[in-house]
Amino acid sequence: xxxxxxxxxxxxxxxxxxxxxxxxxxxxxxxxxxxxxxxxxxxxxxxxxxxxxxxxxxxxxxxxxxxxxxxxxxxxxxxxxxxxxxxxxxxxxxxxxxxxxxxxxxxxxxxxxxxxxxxxxxxxxxxxxxxxxxxxxxxxxxxxxxxxxxxxxxxxxxxxxxxxxxxxxxxxxxxxxxxxxxxxxxxxxxxxxxxxxxxxxxxxxxxxxx
Amino acid sequence: xxxxxxxxxxxxxxxxxxxxxxxxxxxxxxxxxxxxxxxxxxxxxxxxxxxxxxxxxxxxxxxxxxxxxxxxxxxxxxxxxxxxxxxxxxxxxxxxxxxxxxxxxxxxxxxxxxxxxxxxxxxxxxxxxxxxx
Numbered sequence: 001x002x003x004x005x006x007x008x009x010x011x012x013x014x015x016x017x018x019x020x021x022x023x024x025x026x027x028x029x030x031x032x033x034x035x036x037x038x039x040x041x042x043x044x045x046x047x048x049x050x051x052x053x054x055x056x057x058x059x060x061x062x063x064x065x066x067x068x069x070x071x072x073x074x075x076x077x078x079x080x081x082x083x084x085x086x087x088x089x090x091x092x093x094x095x096x097x098x099x100x101x102x103x104x105x106x107x108x109x110x111x112x113x114x115x116x117x118x119x120x121x122x123x124x125x126x127x128x129x130x131x132x133x134x135x136x137x138x139x140x141x142x143x144x145x146x147x148x149x150x151x152x153x154x155x156x157x158x159x160x161x162x163x164x165x166x167x168x169x170x171x172x173x174x175x176x177x178x179x180x181x182x183x184x185x186x187x188x189x190x191x192x193x194x195x196x197x198x199x200x201x202x203x204x205x206x207x208x209x210x
Numbered sequence: 211x212x213x214x215x216x217x218x219x220x221x222x223x224x225x226x227x228x229x230x231x232x233x234x235x236x237x238x239x240x241x242x243x244x245x246x247x248x249x250x251x252x253x254x255x256x257x258x259x260x261x262x263x264x265x266x267x268x269x270x271x272x273x274x275x276x277x278x279x280x281x282x283x284x285x286x287x288x289x290x291x292x293x294x295x296x297x298x299x300x301x302x303x304x305x306x307x308x309x310x311x312x313x314x315x316x317x318x319x320x321x322x323x324x325x326x327x328x329x330x331x332x333x334x335x336x337x338x339x340x341x342x343x
Contacts, residue, residue, distance in 0.1 A: 145340045147336055148337045
C-alpha cells in the first residue's frame, strides 16, 4: 500500500523507521511496567517515564520530517493522527505508572492478579500493533491483526469489570486512597483502548490508500 | 497451535453446592453473568460436577419443571471433564469435539483452577494467526 506514496523517498523511509521505533519503545515501556507490577517494585516504574521522554523526541522527529515534505499532503494528517494516538497511549501508561507509586498496597493486593493480567495483555497488544504497522507497509493482512487486537481489548474489558466488582466491596476510608486506586485502574485499562483506536486508524489509512 | 491451556484459561470460577436448588443456580448465573457453575463434591469421596445454562434450559425449563423443586445434583454432569494447565490447546479442542462440550475445566492436582471455553479457543487462534507475520 505504502509503496504507492513512498516511491523510494528518503524522508518517507525515515518516517516509517521512526514510527517503528516509536511503537517498539511503547512495547518496551509496557513490558517494563508489567515487570514492575509483577514484582510490585515501585522503583522500576521510573523506566516508563524515561522511555516516554525518549518516545517524545522520536515523535517530534517524525512530525518535523513529515513537515519537511515526507508523503503526499493528503496522507500527512492521517499519519500524524496515528502517531498522536500512540503518544496518547504513552501518556496514559506514564500516568498509570505514576499512580502506582502512590497506591495503598493493601488495597492493590485485592486486585493484583487482574492488574498483572491487564499489564501482560497491554504488552501483547502493543506487539500486535507493531506487527499491524509492518503489515500496512508490507501489504500483509491488516484486518486479521485488527481483529486480534479487538480480542485482547475485550479481555481487558472483562478484567476491568472484575476489578470494579471487587473494588465496590471495599470500604474506602480516605479520599485520596479511593481516587488513586480508581485513577490507576482507569489508566491501566485505557491503554488497550487507545491501542485499539490506533490499530483502527491504521486500517482507515490502508483503506484510504486503496 | 503451540498455545498452552494456562495461557488462555479463565480463572473466574463460581461454585454451587450439590444440594442447592436449580433456582439458586439460575440466580447465581444471572448475577455473575456466567454460563456454568462448578458443583462442589458432597464429601471427600465425591467428585466435582458442572451445571450449565444449557442443562437448565433443556432439563428443567423446556420440561416445564419447577426450578425450586429440583436440586442441582439431579441435572448436573459428573464428573467434570478437566485437563492439566500445561496441555496444548490442540488436545483441548479434541476433547471438546469428542465429548461435544463447550468448556473444559483446568485442574491443578485435585483442585479445579480454571476453565477454557470455545470463545477462548477462538480468540487464542485468532491472536496466533495475527502474530504470524
